[in-house]
Amino acid sequence: MKRPIRVVMAKAGLDGHDRGVKVVARALRDAGMEVIYTGVHQTPEQVVETALQEDADAIGVSLLSGAHNYIFPRISELMTEKGLDDVLLFGGGIIPEDDIATLRSHGVERIFQPGASLEDIVAYIREAVARKRGAGHAKG
Amino acid sequence: MTHELLGGSRGAEPPGGRLLERARSGDKRSVARLISMIENDEPGAAAVMRTVYPETGKAAIVGVTGPPGGGKSTLVARLGASYREQGARVAVVAVDPSSPFTGGALLGDRIRMRDGFLDDGLFIRSMASRGHSGGLARATLRVVNLLDALGTGVILVETVGVGQEEVEVVRVADTVCLVTVPGLGDDIQALKAGVLEIADVLVVNKSDRPGADETVRDLATMLSLGKGRLEFTPPIVRTSAQSGEGIAELVAAIAKHREWAARSGERERRRLAAARGEIEALLREELVRRLRGRVGADRVDDIVKRVAARSLDPYTAIDELLSTR
Numbered sequence: 001m002k003r004p005i006r007v008v009m010a011k012a013g014l015d016g017h018d019r020g021v022k023v024v025a026r027a028l029r030d031a032g033m034e035v036i037y038t039g040v041h042q043t044p045e046q047v048v049e050t051a052l053q054e055d056a057d058a059i060g061v062s063l064l065s066g067a068h069n070y071i072f073p074r075i076s077e078l079m080t081e082k083g084l085d086d087v088l089l090f091g092g093g094i095i096p097e098d099d100i101a102t103l104r105s106h107g108v109e110r111i112f113q114p115g116a117s118l119e120d121i122v123a124y125i126r127e128a129v130a131r132k133r134g135a136g137h138a139k140g
Numbered sequence: 141m142t143h144e145l146l147g148g149s150r151g152a153e154p155p156g157g158r159l160l161e162r163a164r165s166g167d168k169r170s171v172a173r174l175i176s177m178i179e180n181d182e183p184g185a186a187a188v189m190r191t192v193y194p195e196t197g198k199a200a201i202v203g204v205t206g207p208p209g210g211g212k213s214t215l216v217a218r219l220g221a222s223y224r225e226q227g228a229r230v231a232v233v234a235v236d237p238s239s240p241f242t243g244g245a246l247l248g249d250r251i252r253m254r255d256g257f258l259d260d261g262l263f264i265r266s267m268a269s270r271g272h273s274g275g276l277a278r279a280t281l282r283v284v285n286l287l288d289a290l291g292t293g294v295i296l297v298e299t300v301g302v303g304q305e306e307v308e309v310v311r312v313a314d315t316v317c318l319v320t321v322p323g324l325g326d327d328i329q330a331l332k333a334g335v336l337e338i339a340d341v342l343v344v345n346k347s348d349r350p351g352a353d354e355t356v357r358d359l360a361t362m363l364s365l366g367k368g369r370l371e372f373t374p375p376i377v378r379t380s381a382q383s384g385e386g387i388a389e390l391v392a393a394i395a396k397h398r399e400w401a402a403r404s405g406e407r408e409r410r411r412l413a414a415a416r417g418e419i420e421a422l423l424r425e426e427l428v429r430r431l432r433g434r435v436g437a438d439r440v441d442d443i444v445k446r447v448a449a450r451s452l453d454p455y456t457a458i459d460e461l462l463s464t465r
């Protein structure tokens with residue numbers, strides 16, 4: 001039984017620059033994943049509801065506008081509310097070093113800064129999803 | 141992901157039973173999980189399909205097909221909103237192609253459907269074709285059946301939209317809308333090959349652009365030259381999915397076709413063909429699975445290699461595989 005990794009990729013915040021998130025989306029596709037791309041200006045509510053309906057293994061949110069200290073914790077909160085604790089949450093964007101630790105405490109495992117290697121992102125998602133799936137299995 | 145199902149056979153409870161129970165009470169996450177189970181052929185998927193099948197056949201299933209970029213997803217979003225206004229519970233199943241090389245897929249239909257993301261009565265599922273040809277995924281009909289059994293009133297199915305041979309949607313949908321756009325020029329002739337014949341409603345989308353009149357005329361000519369598949373002539377509806385113009389007319393045209401199909405026996409004919417197609421597909425899958433189990437994957441691989449090397453012909457190979465015990 002083959003189960004492709006499904007990833008929801010979204011761009012949150014006010015700016016409409018989605019080049020970066022699209023490059024990552026394509027790289028994930030080329031790595032054999034099923035990527036659900038939802039476009040720009042996504043709210044936390046929209047991102048989480050999409051992940052729920054699409055039965056995603058992972059949510060990747062790209063963010064440049066500085067609202068990360070609101071958006072990521074809110075996504076995390078909604079994920080818990082909807083029972084998506086076994087879904088991976090990762091991010092991308094220019095985020096100050098100081099905030100990364102805070103975000104980690106809010107369930108954002110990893111933030112990729114602009115220029116992060118696509119290979120690293122792919123390898124990380126593979127590893128983290130395998131870990132999450134394994135944990136879910138043991139739990140069930 | 142939690143897989144309470146993977147263990148499966150705890151006691152007499154059929155795997156998937158709990159999920160189905162929760163899905164029936166309206167839990168969207170359970171619906172999403174069940175869809176994955178069916179897509180992945182996970183243990184328990186067949187049991188779920190067995191349970192729900194008697195409850196299928198109630199939803200109105202509308203297929204939306206046509207070339208890429210024609211506005212299918214935008215149109216599906218508009219149709220969905222319109223059926224929601226009528227009070228129906230709506231689901232969208234949007235299929236996009238998987239890469240034949242990596243198996244990966246970029247599923248982008250949701251970009252056009254964002255206004256509905258938080259609508260409680262709308263469920264959207266993106267689906268990769270996973271190597272299946274014909275414009276749908278292998279599991280699309282099964283997923284549509286599940287959503288149907290769960291009480292969805294209208295199910296909108298968007299096909300991949302790349303090929304000319306995307307005719308499988310006719311096996312799933314009660315009404316097929318073929319979306320074209322102005323300015324295709326001679327390319328519109330290419331639609332003739334098979335795709336035009338499956339259309340129940342012809343949509344000229346992007347009618348806000350110049351050339352719509354010409355496209356409508358071309359389509360009308362092509363229809364009049366056609367053999368006249370049935371006593372039903374597909375209406376040609378102009379829409380602008382962007383502005384919303386023509387959507388009410390499209391909804392009316394779909395309803396009219398639906399009434400005609402129920403009255404004329406066309407619906408029963410299609411259901412027979414669909415049932416035959418699904419049984420044959422399942423038979424193929426099951427026979428291949430059983431054969432593999434009996435013969436062993438190594439043996440199959442060995443025979444494949446011999447056929448490739450020309451030391452065995454494919455016909456003899458089949459005899460050999462089937463006579464293995």
Ligand SMILES: Nc1nc2c(ncn2[C@@H]2O[C@H](COP(=O)(O)OP(=O)(O)O)[C@@H](O)[C@H]2O)c(=O)[nH]1
Pocket residue numbers: 206207208209210211212213214215249252301345346347348349379380381382383
């Ligand atoms: N001008 C115009 N553009 C449209 C219309 N409908 C869709 N589009 C645009 O056409 C592009 C492709 O639309 P999409 O729904 O993704 O097409 P699909 O590939 O067939 O699903 C998008 O940029 C839409 O905004 C329309 O009625 N008029």
Ligand SMILES: [Mg+2]
Pocket residue numbers: 212213248249298
């Ligand atoms: Mg589309």
